[in-house]
Amino acid sequence: MSKSLLALALALTAFTSPVPDPDPQLSLPPLIPSIPGVTEPLTSNAPPLPILQLPTPPLPSPPFQGSDIKPKKIAYFWTGAGDNQHADFLATYSLDDDTFGQFIWLTDVPTSGNSPHHLGPSLDGKTLVGGGLLSLLKTQDTAYYFDVSNPYRPVFKKSNRALLSSITDEIRAKPDGGFFITYMGSAVGTSPGRLVETNANFDIIAEWPKDIAGTLNILGEQFSPHGLTIDWDKNIILTSDFVIPITVLKPSLGRVVANTLRLWNLASRTIISTITIPNGGGIQDVKFIPNNPESAALATAVHLGQIWIIYPFRIGANGKQGVAQLLYDLGPKARDTVAI
Numbered sequence: 001m002s003k004s005l006l007a008l009a010l011a012l013t014a015f016t017s018p019v020p021d022p023d024p025q026l027s028l029p030p031l032i033p034s035i036p037g038v039t040e041p042l043t044s045n046a047p048p049l050p051i052l053q054l055p056t057p058p059l060p061s062p063p064f065q066g067s068d069i070k071p072k073k074i075a076y077f078w079t080g081a082g083d084n085q086h087a088d089f090l091a092t093y094s095l096d097d098d099t100f101g102q103f104i105w106l107t108d109v110p111t112s113g114n115s116p117h118h119l120g121p122s123l124d125g126k127t128l129v130g131g132g133l134l135s136l137l138k139t140q141d142t143a144y145y146f147d148v149s150n151p152y153r154p155v156f157k158k159s160n161r162a163l164l165s166s167i168t169d170e171i172r173a174k175p176d177g178g179f180f181i182t183y184m185g186s187a188v189g190t191s192p193g194r195l196v197e198t199n200a201n202f203d204i205i206a207e208w209p210k211d212i213a214g215t216l217n218i219l220g221e222q223f224s225p226h227g228l229t230i231d232w233d234k235n236i237i238l239t240s241d242f243v244i245p246i247t248v249l250k251p252s253l254g255r256v257v258a259n260t261l262r263l264w265n266l267a268s269r270t271i272i273s274t275i276t277i278p279n280g281g282g283i284q285d286v287k288f289i290p291n292n293p294e295s296a297a298l299a300t301a302v303h304l305g306q307i308w309i310i311y312p313f314r315i316g317a318n319g320k321q322g323v324a325q326l327l328y329d330l331g332p333k334a335r336d337t338v339a340i
Contacts, residue, residue: 053084058088060108066106067104074094078119078130087112089108092151092152092154107155109156111138113138114134118168118170118171127148128146132144133168134167169227178197180195181228184245191224192222194225195225195237196208222241225239225262226241226283227239227284227299229286275316281336284302286299294312297309297310302336305330305333
């Protein structure tokens with residue numbers, strides 16, 4: 001993208017990044033309403049736009065024949081048609097041995113071109129939330145909720161979007177209902193992103209951090225939260241910073257990746273410290289090691305092709321809480337490989 005456009009995007013981010021209100025969310029219909037016989041040709045014949053996509057309403061998925069089987073094991077796939085024109089959808093399949101891979105049901109959402117990404121269940125297993133990695137390209141909602149009380153016939157429940165952030169990534173269910181979700185970019189795909197929280201009704205209640213110190217932290221150094229892990233007993237959260245989303249969309253001046261993780265106080269939703277993996281080149285994921293006595297976590301450094309171990313309660317040489325140590329080098333073939 002041009003330097004002037006990047007400067008505008010950064011300016012927009014600065015303008016739209018004050019301390020957020022208590023309930024920073026929207027849920028809006030498509031900018032272009034569905035008009036039978038009118039918008040269908042527009043969807044297929046409109047010229048491609050640089051970065052953004054024309055916000056046309058989706059074409060419905062083709063008719064399908066569902067199944068009445070009731071397997072004990074079920075797989076849900078949050079995906080799309082691939083043409084960015086037909087509705088994105090949740091597909092339900094059997095995983096039982098005798099009916100493995102048999103299609104059961106398909107549930108459309110009212111948008112297309114979201115680039116469906118992560119999918120996560122609520123703690124009671126009655127709700128799924130699917131994130132749209134690139135929903136902002138059509139200026140549409142970024143999180144899609146499905147009622148799976150009847151696991152064989154999922155129903156689209158609702159969708160929403162945050163005010164300050166977009167690029168939906170990792171999802172973690174809260175014990176009291178609702179979710180924490182990493183939003184890797186700002187509302188226009190730049191840095192900073194946010195850690196989004198919903199309540200048990202799946203309304204967005206906050207985009208963290210909200211305090212002054214935390215806001216200065218994420219404005220002072222790239223904050224592109226992708227990985228997310230939570231230790232409910234030890235009262236800590238770790239998020240890992242990956243890449244500024246807009247820099248991987250064409251045209252681009254080149255990827256801007258991060259070397260950092262943020263350690264959070266779970267109770268106050270505040271950032272305790274920034275942990276750095278030198279020259280990490282995108283810290284794509286982080287996960288606590290179950291039952292580790294120090295609540296250690298594993299983190300992946302994409303550029304280095306390495307796995308690092310994070311000790312959240314150790315004090316580093318800088319006097320701050322949180323220490324990163326190299327655990328394992330996967331070798332030259334793993335370097336700059338997103339798959340790690």
